Amino acid sequence: MSNPVHLIGAGPGAADLITVRGMRLLQQADCVLYDALVQPEMLAYCPQAVLIDVGKRCAKASTAQRFINKMLVDAASKYARVVRLKGGDPMLFGRATEELVALREAGFEAEVVPGITAALAASADAGVSLTSRGVARNVLFATARVGEGESASDWISPILAADTTVLYMGVRQAEAIAKALLGAGMPASTPVLVVENAGLPACRQWPMRLAQLPDVGDWQLDGPAILLLGQVYGEVLRAAQDGLRQFA
Template sequence: MGKVYLVGAGPGTVDLLTLRAARLLARADVVFHDALVDDEVLALAPQARKVAVGKRCGRLSTAQQFINRQLVDAAQRHACVVRLKGGDPMLFGRAQEEIAALSGAGIEVEVVPGISAAFGASAALGQSLTRRGVSRSVAFLTPAVGQGEQPHAWADAARGADTVVLYMASRQAQAIADGLVAAGLPASRPAVLVENASRPDQRVLPTTVAGLPAAAGELGDGPALILVGEVYAELVQDACRVALQDRGLRAAAA
């Protein structure tokens, strides 16, 4: 019986992998990887059979029960099985379902942490999620619900935190803005969308809660986070200043 490693691939770029993750990839027999794992990361496992089992919002995705069965079957045939997940396996990665399935089959599991997208985005912004006197609490939330699940009060949790990070939310920007305002957050609260955090094609779109739908309309196809809080006030102010300057230059040129 082999062993399965649930490995965090980090926010994207290959050199943000942990040393343990890189070493496991180098000796893996098979790698089951998310859709968003970069090719450079997969290249660290040249000898492994690679199986894409990714999930993308609004697209055809691999059923979780099928992934669970694949992991169990692979561990019965191979010594080292890596389940490679974007970010950190233990945050919105459905790791607990895979741990339960593997443990129930008598298969040993080890979790290898990774850098979550929230931390990759914060590093890209050069802005801490917390700041003395401004933010003493952070909430990691997702409005997403699985098939057959009941909606949950994510906006109430957002109201109680100084800084909010919303995963799997950028495609629902209008609903997110409406939900935050309905929960009591001011429409003028600073917000930032970060797409492809840590990657060469990273994009940063500062805005406000009210401006989230318009900003989300500028996003491409990459994974994006929504970050909300007064810690981003300076970023939003700087972006508004630059926009006004550009508008003035265009008006003068006309």
């Protein structure tokens, strides 16, 4: 019986945030197809493997999903141990379903190894829990982005109902997101935290209010960024404002 193809979550970036199981499978792999967000330090875990860059990154030049599916099936046909290394967690905005279906339709088994998603790394970097007693009892992971050929969905209503929201792939749509949420009645004073390069030494954070969010779309951010909204970020915002007043 052949080995299953493993879809492994690389985590938010830092090489030592991958799971032990994920690292072990990388060390045994014959071929690794990896995303653009995977750090070179993590690829050092698999010097024995054939490395294939499939360059999947939102709003950047990247390999179309159908070609990734084909390359994955071709690799499974050629190599005994194949790993598909995906940034964050494969099962959260990672298009894992398409790849799992492609593999299984081609007759290959596939298994998923979870990874740390960017929301958890950003929360750790900020030192702010996504949930907090008496403030936030639920967390929503959402995206406002609509891919080519996809139908739009109602992402606004769930955000209005959530205590804490993490918006993936939202920085380039920051102005439209802010306009939609403000228009739907979310207070302009709602605390927002923008986190770039979560889980990496180069992590940067910007606390602000929802009314200030439109400006973010004009920033030239080098790394992947996510938006976090909710009252749990109020203290971070107040601390940042106090710091600015001290130097005024």
